[in-house]
Amino acid sequence: MQLKTKAPMSYHRPVMLKECIEALNINPKGVYVDVTFGGGGHSLAILERLKEGRLIAFDQDEDAKKQSENIKSRSFTFCQANFRYMKKYLKLNGVTKVDGILADLGISSHQIDSPERGFSTRYDGPLDMRMDTKGDLTAASLLNKYSEAELHKILGMYGEIKNAKTAAKLITQHRVSKPFSRTEDLKKALQTIAPRGKENKYFAQVFQALRIEVNHEMQALEDFLHQCGEVMAEGGRLVVMSYHSLEDRLVKNFINKGKMFGEVEKDFYGNEIKPFEAVNRKPIEASKEEIESNNRARSAKLRVAERI
Numbered sequence: 001m002q003l004k005t006k007a008p009m010s011y012h013r014p015v016m017l018k019e020c021i022e023a024l025n026i027n028p029k030g031v032y033v034d035v036t037f038g039g040g041g042h043s044l045a046i047l048e049r050l051k052e053g054r055l056i057a058f059d060q061d062e063d064a065k066k067q068s069e070n071i072k073s074r075s076f077t078f079c080q081a082n083f084r085y086m087k088k089y090l091k092l093n094g095v096t097k098v099d100g101i102l103a104d105l106g107i108s109s110h111q112i113d114s115p116e117r118g119f120s121t122r123y124d125g126p127l128d129m130r131m132d133t134k135g136d137l138t139a140a141s142l143l144n145k146y147s148e149a150e151l152h153k154i155l156g157m158y159g160e161i162k163n164a165k166t167a168a169k170l171i172t173q174h175r176v177s178k179p180f181s182r183t184e185d186l187k188k189a190l191q192t193i194a195p196r197g198k199e200n201k202y203f204a205q206v207f208q209a210l211r212i213e214v215n216h217e218m219q220a221l222e223d224f225l226h227q228c229g230e231v232m233a234e235g236g237r238l239v240v241m242s243y244h245s246l247e248d249r250l251v252k253n254f255i256n257k258g259k260m261f262g263e264v265e266k267d268f269y270g271n272e273i274k275p276f277e278a279v280n281r282k283p284i285e286a287s288k289e290e291i292e293s294n295n296r297a298r299s300a301k302l303r304v305a306e307r308i
């Protein structure tokens with residue numbers, strides 16, 4: 001299929017594009033799903049390889065939806081929805097089995113680079129951080145309402161910061177005199193406990209933790225992974241790219257054990273009960289050249305599994 005549209009690199013530069021497409025092992029007549037459309041870089045590369053096949057793409061972000069409108073192809077369907085409802089939306093579009101699913105987790109460069117979205121530590125902006133701007137929870141409401149214990153848990157678990165307890169305490173003290181509303185408020189509140197010389201990394205971890213909670217990212221990923229087993233045809237490929245260790249651990253456990261926590265279950269004959277078999281034992285990482293030209297690729301871990 002010849003597509004005139006090109007993915008706008010200014011919106012998001014796709015990470016490990018070649019590796020993801022190879023991993024999907026595309027059948028030109030197959031049905032594929034890209035659950036994280038973003039700027040459409042991966043989607044376009046999939047569409048280019050389809051002849052009579054079909055691509056269903058998801059993204060919960062309004063700006064991603066606008067990007068998707070540039071693709072004029074009858075093989076392409078866009079759903080503005082959270083991928084935790086993938087199965088339902090596939091069914092609504094007449095699809096019950098698919099041949100491959102791609103997930104490129106997290107947020108796009110466009111989202112990070114839009115100060116009004118509040119994802120970036122670099123610019124002052126509202127403490128929003130919602131991918132779906134219709135969502136109820138913003139980073140500000142979380143910072144102003146969550147208990148100290150909840151904040152401690154989120155910062156420690158999702159941000160992996162060492163002084164999460166102290167940070168949670170400072171946040172609850174700070175909000176008494178002035179509720180949080182701007183990203184600069186948060187940075188100022190935590191300035192005194194950010195490790196010297198490593199402030200940017202520290203704030204990036206704090207922001208990551210809040211973003212994960214605001215968007216219920218871990219819960220959405222769990223729901224999504226379970227549905228992958230249900231909709232994937234035998235031999236179909238699951239290709240997931242994660243950018244932090246918690247996500248990667250969840251994906252790895254699901255692929256290897258068929259569940260997120262605990263050991264793999266076995267049937268009466270001792271056969272493992274799990275929907276996927278890992279194609280690569282170790283995650284694929286971006287090449288040195290790619291990391292040099294796209295810093296975002298440095299933390300990417302790509303896992304590939306096949307439906308058994």
Ligand SMILES: C[S@@+](CC[C@H](N)C(=O)[O-])C[C@H]1O[C@@H](n2cnc3c(N)ncnc32)[C@H](O)[C@@H]1O
Pocket residue numbers: 012013014015035036037038039040041042043058059060061064081082083084104105106107108109131220221
């Ligand atoms: C890393 S970007 C994807 C970039 C894309 N592969 C490209 O080449 O442009 C992740 C995208 O997934 C979307 N996203 C993340 N979690 C989502 C979820 N649970 N449901 C739907 N979309 C989600 C974000 O809004 C963002 O646009």
